[in-house]
Amino acid sequence: RSNAEKFEFQAEVSRLMDIIINSLYSNKDIFLRELISNASDALDKIRFLALTDKEILGEGDNTKLEIQIKLDKENKVLSIRDRGIGMTKEDLIKNLGTIAKSGTSAFVEKMQTSGDLNLIGQFGVGFYSVYLVADYVEVISKHNDDKQYIWESKADGSFAISEDEINEPLGRGTEIRLHLREEAQEYLEEDKLKELVKKYSEFINFPIYMWASKEVDVEVPADENESEEEETTDSSSSEEEVEEEDSEKKPKTKTVKETTSEWELLNDMKAVWLRNPKEVTDEEYTKFYHSLAKEFGDEKPLAWSHFTAEGDVEFKAILFVPPKAPHDLYESYYNSNKANLKLYVRRVFISDEFDELLPKYLNFLKGLVDSDTLPLNVSREMLQQHNSLKTIKKKLIRKALDMIRKIAEEDPDEANDKDNKEAEKANDNDEKRGQYAKFWNEFGKSIKLGIVEDAANRNRLAKLLRVESTKSGGKLTSLDQYISRMKPGQKDIFYITGTSKEQLEKSPFLERLTKKNYEVIFFTDPVDEYLMQYLMDYEDKKFQNVSKEGLKLGKEPKDKELKESYKELTKWWKGALASENVDDVKISNRLDNSPCVVVTSKYGWSANMERIMQSQTL
């Protein structure tokens, strides 16, 4: 095009496109899901803006918030069009090529190792999946604030943008035209497209139409001779006499089948969260999760909770625990404000960036909240400060923690505790077996961070904590289980911190405790030191680091005597070690074989904490 301006793709984007084009990945269908999801996002955006400014929607067809799919067999073009927000020229340049999203390089890296293209949407680069099936793509877009433009690229390292002087005006929105590759012609088959939309876009909240052929009955004059000539070779096309022989006065007509085209609605836009939980199947929840999370494996979410909150603030919500943690869950944990819940107000999508809905440590959950109490026609900023959000957050945390507790309760592997009746009942439920260990493996760190951050729910979160100990036999155990095994007279919960279980098992600090059959918890994650500064007690039991001052093991009658008889020796040691920063020298109640051990003062850092602070791993 003479008026085209040429741009180079940003280097990472270019690499990504190369990977996609040369991919042997067999599930090429995913491009459609990505395009429909983008169309739906664009429609959400315009609908949101229209809440505070009705003018923005325009009039006529522009007000129809819908998605349209067209197949052009002759030219081998598949097009998907929406009446969403559209893109200005600048948007086209930025969004489709020159500015790499944060996930781009992470995705490229991932593709070079594991190669599951299916995850593309999660990395924020779903658009480029069009090159799985097309070798030439045009994006025609009209935003309210700009003229209509064409973006086009053959994925050869560059793209071009020109003012659109050839296509029909879109009014508003975006049309993506895929010039399909030779081997991707199946995407011009109506049935294939219908099947894909059903499969991937069941939960899109806007109508998706396809310009589809349809057989219709047409009445034509029943002229014997003519009709015989018209009869096609297709034997199935029926032909019936509709007029009775005796109605001679009326002109004779007959009905024939003819093929025309019309817009066919492909989805039913059911809002799962508005339905009665009893009527939603596990399969539907799983599919809904996949569409929310842009995650399209076969994996079921680990758990979900679907509920209605009543009272001052009314809302419906569905929360999911994903089967796996996302690749960047703990990356820049304290700086990012990633929120994974979608907020709707009265069925209208408002935002998926409200981090007021859940505390950071629960960011791994996915889900949706739809409230009737929040106002619709205010700005996002005003909504963000709305008082009801605090109530919603509080309830969501409760429900989330209940949901996680239930994973444990229903897991037969957790049943090694006599009190865990629920788990015993579920003993034959193999599907739930090992689910909590799986949860803990993926998200345990989030629970620990929760204990640090959420004082109000600390005890609830501590119940969810799993640890290894000198008695857990390589398995995970809970604090409740620990308490049930405590020795008579034992007041504190004993733990030790270090870099690995193997290292800790050899620690002299354990000698006497192990010999006397006390259980000691191993904490080996750097975050554990931090955790134990906040987790002071559980169910009225104090935590005691066995490498710190203050260890008490029930009553030991000879303690006083020993102390007395070795007084001179300890005094001498103390004097001799004074220059080594030793506070005190005492008779130890922790040792068995080792002659002596260095103990940290009660309020000082443990040796492990010193090590962590020095290596700055926290």
Ligand code: ADP
């Ligand atoms: P993501 O959807 O995760 O942001 P994509 O690669 O799918 O990533 O899309 C990139 C960006 O291009 C989108 O964020 C959006 O700004 C823009 N975009 C893509 N498709 C459309 C569309 N149909 N209408 C408006 N903007 C779009």
Ligand code: MG
């Ligand atoms: Mg997308």
